[in-house]
Amino acid sequence: MSRAEKLTDQILEKLKNSDVRVKREDILKRMRLLVEEFKVPESEAVKTIMNYLVKEYGVPREELFERESPLVKISEIVKPNQWISLKAKVVQLWDSNSPNVSQVGLIGDETGIIKFVIWAKAGMNEVEEGKSYLFKNVVTDSFQGRMQVNIGRTSKIVEISEEINLPPREMEIIGAIVSFQQNSGLIKRCNICKRVLSKGLCHEHGKVEGYDDLRVKAVLDDGLNSYEIILNEENIKELVGMSLEDAIRIAQENLDRNSVLSELKQRLLGRYFAVKGIRGGRYLLVRDISFHKPESKDFEELLEALV
Ligand SMILES: [Zn+2]
Structure with a gap:
């Protein structure tokens, strides 16, 4: 493969996910002219042709030219x-x-x-x-x-492979679970991609058998802010002593998977919790959650926040 062909393919590689269709012969012809005929330095030739593609084919600039994107925290x-x-x-x-x-x-x-x-x-x-x-x-x-x-x-x-630590300082929030969100309780996930199934269907993989999982997506309110939290099987087991196996048994006994959700709502909704976790926007990544016995000052704060 000639040098011009290699450079051409490097440019086409950048466009492999692009909507814009570019003719290889068109680029190659120009590349040969620049590199072989006019002896333009390779990097200049590549830049010239990328500019041509932006102008003539309407390829978005950012698809061809590397962005200036500094590494940030x-x-x-x-x-x-x-x-x-x-x-x-x-x-x-x-x-x-x-x-x-x-x-x-x-x-x-x-x-x-x-x-x-x-x-x-x-x-x-x-x-x-x-x-x-x-x-x-x-x-x-x-x-x-x-x-x-x-x-x-x-x-x-x-x-x-480098180990990335999460923020060392986690905050503790005391609040009440004020609502449950969709896809809480005994759910089914896709065996291939772990996505939650909707009516037995995976978004990506269609009809799959799926496997059971237990989780709660909820909104926790501390009187000032509300946070979206996810409780996994481990959290739920610690809080209410219900494991995945327990949940499956409850569903079977009642012939209804929703009975798990009802039970969890009964035991968690409206109750106060102390949640240790890391906050990001309106989300709270739960590391530890336990029941909190509200003191009158909590109610006072809640009341104050509401007034
Ligand atoms: Zn899937």
Whole structure:
């Protein structure tokens, strides 16, 4: 393969996820002219042709040219529309309700946690909970007044082995669970991607058998703010002594999976909890949760906040 062909393919590689269709012969012809005929330095030739593609084919600039995206810490993310890179650990994956979204959840570093969205059109490999990655060329965004990072076509995700710690200082919040959100109780997940099934269907993999899981998505209110929290099987077991096996048995005895949800609501809704965790926007990543016996000062604070 000639040098001109190699350089041409390097440029086409950048466009493999692009909507724009570019003819290889067209690029190659120009590349040969520049490199072989006019002896233009290779880097200049590549830049010249990329500029040509932007002008003639309307390829978005950012698909061809690397973004200036400095490595930042999560606490430094305060403005939307900034191109950045960050090293972070995936701390929680949520269910994505939109076919446009591949994955959504929380990532964290030692300075904080933040919501992330990987768009389906980005064509990325999926990230895993507990693993750390370099998220390159991601863009900050503000959604409903909270910062998040969007991962799109021009971003890159590279798994890294370095250990990333979460913020050392966790806060304790005392509040009441004021509501349960969808997909709480005894749920079914896809065997392949772990997404929550909706009417037996996975968003990505269609009809699958699925496996059972127990969790609660809820809103915790401390009188000043409300936080979205997720309680996993372990949290639920510690709080109410119900394991996944118990939940399955309850569902079987009542011939109704919703009976698990009713039972959990009865025991958790409206009750006070002390939650230790890390806050990111309106989300609270639960590390530890226990029942809290409210004192009269809690009610006073709640009342004060309401007035
Ligand atoms: Zn699936």
